[in-house]
Amino acid sequence: MAKTAQAPAKPYEPTPRENKALSAFELRRQNTIPTPVMKATKKGKDLRIAPDHEDKETGYKLIMEAIGTADPDFVQIALEQLTKLAIPGATAPCTPEALNASLALVRGIRPQDEVEAMLAIQMSAIHMATMTTAARLSVAKEVTWIELHEKALNKLARTFTTQIEALKRYRSKGEQKVTVEHVTVNEGGQAIVGTVTQGGGV
Template sequence: MNTVSDPNEATAIAAAGQTRAAEAVRVKLSPDGFAIDHPDQELGEQLMAEALGVADRDAMHGILRQLVKASVNGQKPDAVNLAFMISMVKSIKPRDAVEAMLVAQMVSVHVMAMRCAYHLANADDIARQDSAARALGRLARTFPAQMEALNRYRNNGEPAITVQNVRVGDGGNAIVGNVTQHRSVIVSDSSGATAVTDA
């Protein structure tokens, strides 16, 4: 008989089991569409919704449907592409529906950019090279703009201000390290530097 005497150990075992279950949740493609591939369908849908950063089943299915369509390779959805896209969304950890939509767009733009890079590398003539190069350039510019939008949204619309090339005169004080400012607070993430607040 396996018993756990320590309540903290029991909690850790349960958390490890949930982590494995969260990692195991996948999407299974079929000719009729897709389904959550998990032994417990309800838990699988809940875990997928949490991973995608959405609050309910309808939003989760909507984001997944859009990712399935964006994963198409040739004429049908690509399971490997879809698994990659879902994994990237999970790793960015969207915190609400707005972030979930933006992150799904970011992942899709990345996949399309890589397809354009492939087409550019394998283009046979100048027209195809030009077309792939233009598309790749647009997508490559879109991705950092999306990252900036996500960062701005996560910081409540406040742009981060980065200061470079600071000159300090005699007797002055300076912070050495990375400094980010939001509204009236300056924070230094340098381990040896002192943080300055209420700038």
């Protein structure tokens, strides 16, 4: 007896709320620099990293734009630092997944110049150290180790908050605070002095 052909599965139709979120996602994706992933290859004792792109020059330029620089030497230093962050241990190899995760953290901050890029790399390092410390704390059994990891975790969390504030202050460096005083005189001759403040720069 011949088998009855099954009808193809009906494609999933997102709900109205899901469509709204998907539209927002698509807009976000379009506004994101198309950064290629990085690949790591080992030749002897040397670890070489490069964009996984058909044209290496284009790949490097996209990476440079993503981290806020036009300096080839700077991007090489930045990538070397990110590679070291991606190595989970002194003898463990750097995996492409870990390297691209480090780069994604920096890219997500959207640095606009080299100073912001350096701060973003530091923030990436602190974030990864925070997560590592949190994982160690979750499995610690002895009181000594629990207290040690708690102390380190608190310091790292405070450092990350300080870095966010530093980035915020640096990005507001071009803003000016303008204070304008205006005087209103009532019919009785009483003067009321008001202050209007514009801008949020430090």
